[in-house]
Amino acid sequence: MKPFLILQLRPETEASDDEFTAILTKSGLSAKEVRRVRLDQDPLPADLRLENYAGVIVGGGPGCVSDTPEQKTPVEARIEDAVLSLMPEITARDFPFLGCCYGIGILGHHLGKVVSKERYSEEVGTSDCSLTKAGQSDPVLVGLPEQFEAFVGHKEAIQRLPEGCVHLISAPTCPYQMIRFGENVYATQFHPEADSDGFEVRINIYKHKGYFPPEDAQKLIDMCRAADVHAPEKILKNFVERYRG
Template sequence: MARFLILQLRPEAEASDDEFQAFLTKGGLDEAQTHRIRLDCEDLPGGLDPRDYAGVIVGGGPGCVSDPADKKTPVEARIESACLSLMPAITADDVPFMGCCYGIGILGHHLGAKVSKDRYGEAVGPSTCIATPDGRADPLLAALPDRFDAFVGHKEALQELPQGAVHLLSSGPCPFQMIRHGQNVYATQFHPEADAAGFETRIHIYKDRGYFPPETAGDLIAMCRAADVTWPEKILEGFVQRYR
């Protein structure tokens, strides 16, 4: 079996390791079936071709595609450039791709859609995702209910559906929760790998990054613990099963 390429963008080791473990656990993978690259501290190997992998999974991170170049740290700029460098081959050849959180911004930006903080930012916590007619017909969502909760918490979002993309999931705060380009290129605004424990870890790590008032961290953790968020991981599991 060809390995899955997992690109991680979080410069905090604890958050990155926790996310990687979630990708393995929720996707039904072991480490030998993946090629993990932490883009915050590694460059893409020379000659890396996404077409050599069963699929590509891009994780989330605190950076924003829509930030002006002079507001990005050198690490954020390098991460974004590395991800974008792979997108022409991925979209041209319809390489299986699952962009989680940051990944929808990368895909949208590559396809020429507006990604910004103008509208559709989301508070940290669960949000109800609703399947569109195309979503109900998509193979990755076939086993899921038409409505389910997922964990979100974002400063930026797609402001429009990219040209040529299919709209799969929406929510009240953010209309573009999941899209598809071609037949195999997917991206979600929400975190398909995240459960309450994982989100608690991220709340602790990112409490001073402007996502929420730091003094509300305890309340947010309690809300996440009480939420029924179990369906999103089925999307990640289905992606791996379909393309492994």
């Protein structure tokens, strides 16, 4: 079996390691079945050839593609450039791709620069998601209920559906929660890998990053622990099962 390429964008080791473990656990992959690249530490492999992988999974991160160059740290700019450099080939080949949170920003920016902070930011917590008609028949969403909760927390969002994309999941607070380009390129605004433990880790790490007032951290942790969030992880499992062969 070809490995999956997991690209991580978080410069905080605790957050990156926790996300990596969550992706493996929720997808059913083992560490031997993936190639992990932390783009905050390493460049894309010089020998990277998409045909050597079953698919690409991109994690989340604190950066925003809609920030100006002056607003981005050198690390954030380098990470963003690395991921964006892969998108022309991924979309041209319709190569299996799953972008989680930051990944939908990368896809939306590549396809039409339709990502901004104009509308649809969501505070840290849960979002009430619903499958669209197209989502109800998509193979990566098999087994998901028509309505479910998912963990979110983002400052920017897709403002309009890029050309060539299908709208799969919506929410009242942010309409484009999941989209598909072509037949195999997927991205979610929410975090399909996240559970309450993982979100507690991120809340503590990012409480000074402008997502919420730092003094609200414990309140948000309590809210996330009380939430019933299990359905989104099925997306990771379905994606891997569809493409691992």
